[in-house]
Amino acid sequence: MRVDLLAGVTYNPAVMPSPVPTILVFDSGLGGLTVFAEVLKVRPDARYVYAADDAGFPYGRLSEAVLAERVVAVMERLIGLHDPDIVVIACNTASTVALPHLRRRFSVPFIGTVPAIKPAARTTRTGAISVLATPGTVARDYTRDLIDTYAAGCKVNLVGSRRLAGFAEAELAGIPVPDHDLLEEILPCFVEDEGRRTDVVALSCTHYPLLLARFQALAPWPVTWIDPAPAIARRVIQLIGEPVPGHEADDDEAIAVFTDGAGIGAPLRSALHARGLSQVVMEPWPMRLNGE
Numbered sequence: 001m002r003v004d005l006l007a008g009v010t011y012n013p014a015v016m017p018s019p020v021p022t023i024l025v026f027d028s029g030l031g032g033l034t035v036f037a038e039v040l041k042v043r044p045d046a047r048y049v050y051a052a053d054d055a056g057f058p059y060g061r062l063s064e065a066v067l068a069e070r071v072v073a074v075m076e077r078l079i080g081l082h083d084p085d086i087v088v089i090a091c092n093t094a095s096t097v098a099l100p101h102l103r104r105r106f107s108v109p110f111i112g113t114v115p116a117i118k119p120a121a122r123t124t125r126t127g128a129i130s131v132l133a134t135p136g137t138v139a140r141d142y143t144r145d146l147i148d149t150y151a152a153g154c155k156v157n158l159v160g161s162r163r164l165a166g167f168a169e170a171e172l173a174g175i176p177v178p179d180h181d182l183l184e185e186i187l188p189c190f191v192e193d194e195g196r197r198t199d200v201v202a203l204s205c206t207h208y209p210l211l212l213a214r215f216q217a218l219a220p221w222p223v224t225w226i227d228p229a230p231a232i233a234r235r236v237i238q239l240i241g242e243p244v245p246g247h248e249a250d251d252d253e254a255i256a257v258f259t260d261g262a263g264i265g266a267p268l269r270s271a272l273h274a275r276g277l278s279q280v281v282m283e284p285w286p287m288r289l290n291g292e
C-alpha cells in the first residue's frame with residue numbers, strides 16, 4: 001500500500017478553484033481547529049466552513065466500517081450544502097480509514113491528516129518515537145504501513161488514548177481538566193529503554209495540540225512534539241495556490257457547523273469567535289450506532 005505524509009491528494013487541475021475559495025475543514029469535534037488556524041494563516045482571504053460532527057464524537061471508539069459510512073454520509077450533506085472548493089479532513093481517525101471512500105464518492109479534492117510518523121522519524125536522535133493518537137488510529141493498518149515505510153529503523157511506541165480528545169473538548173468548553181488526568185494519558189509516551197529515551201512525540205489526533213502547553217509543562221523530560229497542522233496548510237497552498245490580490249471573503253463568512261451542538265455554551269462560542277468563527281450553525285445529523 002502506498003502511503004504518503006499527507007495521505008496524497010486527488011486533484012483535477014481542470015477544476016480551477018475560484019479566486020475566493022470555500023475551504024471546508026472537517027473533524028469529529030473541535031480538534032480540527034488546530035488545523036483550521038494554520039490554514040487560515042495562509043489563506044486569510046478564503047471562505048471557511050468548519051464542520052464538527054459532534055453527534056458522532058468521539059470517532060476513536062467507532063469501528064472502521066461504521067466510521068467510513070458515517071463520514072461519507074455527513075460529507076455528502078456538507079458538500080451539498082456548502083459546495084467547497086477543497087475539503088481538509090482535519091482528523092487522523094477519519095483520514096486513516098475514510099479518505100479512499102471520500103475520493104471515490106466525490107470529485108472535490110480532499111487533503112487528509114495522518115500520523116506524522118515520517119517527520120518524527122526524521123527528527124528523532126535517539127530513534128525512540130511515540131505516536132499519541134486515538135485508539136482507532138493506533139489500530140489502523142494505515143498507521144502500521146506508515147511505520148513500515150518511514151520509521152523502520154526506529155522504535156515506535158503507539159499510544160492510544162481514550163480520554164484525551166474529550167479532555168481537549170472540555171478545556172475549550174471552559175471545563176478545566178486536572179493535571180493528573182492529563183499526565184496519566186501522556187505518561188505512556190515516555191519510554192526509557194537501555195539508556196534510550198523517547199525524544200519525539202507525534203501528536204496524531206488533531207485535538208491534542210490544543211493541550212500542547214499543558215503537555216510541555218507536565219512532560220517528565222523535554223521532547224519534540226510534532227503537530228502536522230503547518231504541513232497541512234502548506235498542502236492547501238500547493239493545491240489551491242496563494243491568495244489572489246483584490247479578492248477576499250467578508251469576515252462573517254467563516255461559519256462553524258455542528259451536527260449536534262449540545263455542548264455549545266458561552267465559553268465555547270467565545271473560543272470559536274476568538275478563532276475567527278463568529279457564526280455557529282446547527283445541521284443536525286444524529287448518530288445511529290446500531291448497538292455500537
Ligand code: DGL
Nearest residue numbers: 031059060092093205206
Ligand atoms: N480529532 C480526531 C483525530 O484527529 C479524533 C477525535 C475523536 O476521537 O473523535 O483523530
